[in-house]
């Protein structure tokens with residue numbers, strides 16, 4: 401029997417009992433409020449509630465909920481108005497946002513490859529909500545893509561210029577409903593032009609420079625762009641291309657499907673692209689065979705130069721390069737600066753609006769670099 405007791409229970413034991421009960425309560429409270437024990441994360445449902453004044457309104461309007469697409473970082477820090485997707489591409493199927501506070505309710509998150517510095521460092525937090533898909537956004541070719549190890553199996557969808565990406569991105573020709581007979585070739589005052597903005601050796605521009613150096617021995621080439629001290633204002637870009645009969649659509653590196661705005665630009669401006677890139681067959685997936693000239697069509701740069709000079713004198717033969725215009729239309733990018741990112745982000749928006757299925761992208765490097 402202890403010295404002090406309260407209604408027959410020793411005080412020591414009473415204190416112990418209360419302390420243990422309190423502890424148990426605290427632990428229960430912790431698990432009850434902890435997000436870990438909450439039911440598996442569900443996409444929060446935001447219902448548009450009609451306000452009380454319209455109780456007699458029998459047509460209960462329930463807004464169709466758009467999936468949320470979160471842009472984790474702005475590619476190359478270039479910001480644009482998120483409503484551009486609707487105004488430029490008529491894409492309006494998702495709620496596009498850059499507000500990270502919406503992370504836990506985002507259906508998909510766009511992660512710009514170049515902005516991932518180190519595993520986890522600049523990535524969205526884990527674990528991700530179970531319904532959420534991460535999209536790997538990379539528009540560069542393998543030559544200009546740095547491998548960041550540890551992210552190969554992190555994504556659900558790939559976004560790239562590659563046709564076999566989950567979300568392939570490019571401006572495409574559209575077929576005309578009725579043949580268009582009104583196309584006029586823009587006025588030309590130059591034969592061959594080339595706009596080069598970045599000629600850093602690191603970007604693998606070897607082949608195109610070698611070819612250019614050989615070609616310019618045989619035909620005069622008008623050079624524009626940062627690399628040649630003749631900067632072009634954005635609004636002069638397409639008009640400059642349009643004023644040349646031929647435009648050198650030389651890609652900075654050669655990879656399957658890596659056919660960029662360097663090709664689409666002259667097609668849409670009304671100029672004949674002279675292409676250096678993947679094989680002709682690859683180009684023909686995206687444009688009619690008689691809409692462009694491929695450097696591989698000629699044994700060397702000299703014979704290409706001779707052919708271009710010959711077309712300069714043969715109006716009818718030159719005109720035939722625009723026959724495809726009757727059946728197809730090409731359009732330029734409306735925003736010039738980082739246009740490809742606007743198109744990419746809007747295309748992703750369109751994709752998440754249409755595809756709700758579960759998906760994993762395995763070993764993206766095995767796919768991308770091979």
Ligand SMILES: *[C@@H]1O[C@H](CO)[C@@H](O)[C@H](O)[C@H]1NC(C)=O
Nearest residue numbers: 531532554555556758759760
């Ligand atoms: C997304 O991919 C990850 C990694 O493969 C996977 O764990 C997750 O279940 C996938 N989620 C969805 C919604 O597809």
